[in-house]
Amino acid sequence: MHDIRAIRENPAAFEAALDRRGLSGISATILKLDEARRSKILASETAQALQNAASKEAGAAKGRGDEAEFNRLRSLVAEKKSELTALAAEADQFDRELRDLLMAIPNLPLDEVPDGADEDGNVEIRRWGHPRNFNFQPREHFDIPGVKPGMDFETAAKLSGARFVVLKGAVIRVHRALSQFMLDTHIEEHGLQETWTPVLVKEDAMYGTNQLPKFAEDSYQTTNGWWLIPTSEVTLTNTVAGDTLDESTLPIRMTAHTQCFRSEAGSAGKDTSGMLRQHQFEKVEMVTICTPDTALAEHERMTNCAQAILEKLEIPYRTIVLCTGDMGFGAQKTHDLEAWLPGQNKYREISSVSTCGQFQARRMNARFKVPGGKPEFVATLNGSGLAVGRCLIAVLENGQQADGSVDLPTALHPYLRGKTKINASGVLE
Numbered sequence: 408m409h410d411i412r413a414i415r416e417n418p419a420a421f422e423a424a425l426d427r428r429g430l431s432g433i434s435a436t437i438l439k440l441d442e443a444r445r446s447k448i449l450a451s452e453t454a455q456a457l458q459n460a461a462s463k464e465a466g467a468a469k470g471r472g473d474e475a476e477f478n479r480l481r482s483l484v485a486e487k488k489s490e491l492t493a494l495a496a497e498a499d500q501f502d503r504e505l506r507d508l509l510m511a512i513p514n515l516p517l518d519e520v521p522d523g524a525d526e527d528g529n530v531e532i533r534r535w536g537h538p539r540n541f542n543f544q545p546r547e548h549f550d551i552p553g554v555k556p557g558m559d560f561e562t563a564a565k566l567s568g569a570r571f572v573v574l575k576g577a578v579i580r581v582h583r584a585l586s587q588f589m590l591d592t593h594i595e596e597h598g599l600q601e602t603w604t605p606v607l608v609k610e611d612a613m614y615g616t617n618q619l620p621k622f623a624e625d626s627y628q629t630t631n632g633w634w635l636i637p638t639s640e641v642t643l644t645n646t647v648a649g650d651t652l653d654e655s656t657l658p659i660r661m662t663a664h665t666q667c668f669r670s671e672a673g674s675a676g677k678d679t680s681g682m683l684r685q686h687q688f689e690k691v692e693m694v695t696i697c698t699p700d701t702a703l704a705e706h707e708r709m710t711n712c713a714q715a716i717l718e719k720l721e722i723p724y725r726t727i728v729l730c731t732g733d734m735g736f737g738a739q740k741t742h743d744l745e746a747w748l749p750g751q752n753k754y755r756e757i758s759s760v761s762t763c764g765q766f767q768a769r770r771m772n773a774r775f776k777v778p779g780g781k782p783e784f785v786a787t788l789n790g791s792g793l794a795v796g797r798c799l800i801a802v803l804e805n806g807q808q809a810d811g812s813v814d815l816p817t818a819l820h821p822y823l824r825g826k827t828k829i830n831a832s833g834v835l836e
Contacts, residue, residue, distance in 0.1 A: 408770045409421070409512060409515075409769070411441055411509065414434060414438070415441060418435075418437075419434075421434050422434040425513075425515065427516055428513055428515075428516065428732065428734075429731075430512075430513075433512060437505065437508060437509070440501055440505040440508065441505060444501035447494050447498035447501060448498050450494050451491055451494040454490045455491060457483075457487050458483075458491065464476075510770070511621060513736045513737070514766040516734060516738075516740065517740045520730065520740050523733065525732050526730075528733065529728065529730050530727060531725055531727045532726055532727065533714075533725065534725045535714065535718060535725075536747070537723060538749060539723075541749065543809045545749035545804065546804075547680070547748075547750030548681055549682070551804070551811060551813060552831050553830055553831050553832065554803055554813065554833070556575075556832070557574060557575050557579060557833050558572060558573075558574060559573040559575065560572055567686075567687075569679070570671060570685050571687060577829045577833055577834060577835040578803075578829070580823060581799060581823070582689075582795060582796070582799050585798050585799055585819065586664050586691055586795045588716075588720075588818060588819060589664070589716055589793060590664055592716060593691065593693065593792055596715070597660075597715070599661060599712070600659075600660060600662070601661075601662055602643060602662065602663045604642035605642060606635060606636050606642075606666050606667075606668070607633040607634070607636075608633065610634065611645075611648070612634075612641055612642065613641060614770060615641075615644065615770045615771035616641045616645065616770075616789075617737040617766070618634075618637060618641060619634075622637075622736070625670050626668070627668050627669075636667060637669045638665075638667050638690055639663040640692055640789040642663070642665075643663055643692060644694050644767060644771070644787050644789065646661075647785065649771065649773065650773055651774045651775065652773075652774070653775070654775050654777065656775075657696060657697050657775060657785070658698075658701065659695065659696040659697070660695050661693070661695075662691060663691070664690070664691045664692075665692070666688075666689055667689065667690050668687055669686060671684055671686060681800070682800065683800060685796060689796060690793070691791070691792050691795060692791060692792065693709055693712060693760075693788075693789065693790045694787070694788065694789050695787070695788040695789075697785065697786050699764065699783070699784075699785075702786035702788060703740075703762065705762070705786075705788055706740065706761075706788055709760045709792075710726065710742045710760045710790070712792055713744055713758040713792045714726065714744060716792060716798075717744065717801075720798070720818055720819070721817070721818075722746050722805055722816075724744050724745060724746045724754070724757070725744075725747075725754055726745075727742070727743050728740070728741070728742060729741040729742075735761060737761070737767055738763055739762050739763060740761065740762050741759055741760065741762075742759070742761075742790075743758070744756070744760070744793075746801040747801070747805065749805060749807075750807075756797075757791070757798060757801060758790060758791035758792065758794065760789075761788065761789055761790065762788045763788065763789070765784040766787075767787045768786065768787055802815065802816060806828075811831035812829060812830045812831045813829040814828050815827055823835060
């Protein structure tokens with residue numbers, strides 16, 4: 408959420424930043440609501456002062472036996488009380504409208520973020536590895552003979568409908584190995600604290616990390632008001648909601664492996680084959696809570712953590728900076744990591760690492776103590792480290808062989824009790 412005082416003090420800068428995200432004319436609406444709210448508050452304070460003065464004078468009139476003046480002042484007190492009630496209701500209404508509007512406005516991009524209307528404006532900043540030269544036509548993950556026995560979409564459709572999968576045998580063992588490998592790497596090498604969180608959250612938590620109100624259709628809600636998390640960014644970040652932290656405790660760097668749920672309401676017709684885009688999936692998430700002045704350095708650090716996973720798995724990838732038109736709602740700056748998928752002959756997103764500045768902290772009221780100063784809002788960052796299902800796809804497609812088997816990355820061998828491949832019949836060996 409945005410700071411109304413900053414908008415009030417420099418509406419032109421706020422408008423210019425939003426214009427880079429394809430939005431315009433919003434600051435005028437904000438300032439109009441803010442002025443209406445403040446005028447009602449001022450009128451309420453004036454009425455309160457008059458009510459207090461009249462009440463005091465009425466007591467004095469009563470004391471000296473001036474019934475006429477007492478009755479007049481008592482009527483004035485009642486009038487001001489009624490006026491106060493009306494003004495408070497009007498101020499509350501303007502306050503809600505202003506808050507709702509501010510909640511619906513995306514974060515402002517950093518100056519260094521490239522301008523652009525859509526993904527065509529994204530800028531590649533790093534490329535690692537070289538796509539393998541196949542002496543046969545590489546298949547997509549769901550068409551690899553050794554994978555087919557362990558990736559069952561028909562049974563999943565019978566159970567739950569489209570965009571679900573049943574994994575079994577060798578494939579689910581590799582999937583599980585990947586998540587364990589990611590966690591171990593982040594904990595032991597990157598210094599992140601493993602955290603286990605619920606997958607059902609209150610509405611406030613979804614507001615805190617800006618899934619609500621804008622992305623309600625992309626999430627699932629239970630009949631009793633809980634929301635299923637689209638990512639553990641929601642739970643990890645909200646662990647500090649409402650808190651005032653000691654600066655000495657920052658940065659807080661966390662990682663979690665959870666089930667995630669998305670309705671994919673905005674992706675009808677996209678990636679309908681295979682398990683690239685599912686309603687239920689797993690991610691190993693990274694979240695950092697830090698001081699605002701260290702956020703950009705933490706962003707680079709988190710990006711390196713995600714890149715390290717891909718490099719250890721020997722998966723070629725590229726890193727891009729998202730432009731203003733392709734950046735997520737809550738982000739100031741985002742790095743996307745795209746893994747090479749030979750079955751599609753293209754790079755596909757496997758991680759998104761974003762710095763949100765103080766945008767989410769304002770929504771959550773998460774602060775830290777500054778020695779000798781007033782508490783300030785923390786900065787928050789989040790990123791996939793990685794999406795487990797998409798990483799599975801990349802491992803299977805990049806390791807496929809002409810006979811239908813799949814050679815598995817060396818980094819996974821210890822997690823598979825020394826097994827090094829899935830044979831063409833779908834068995835680990």
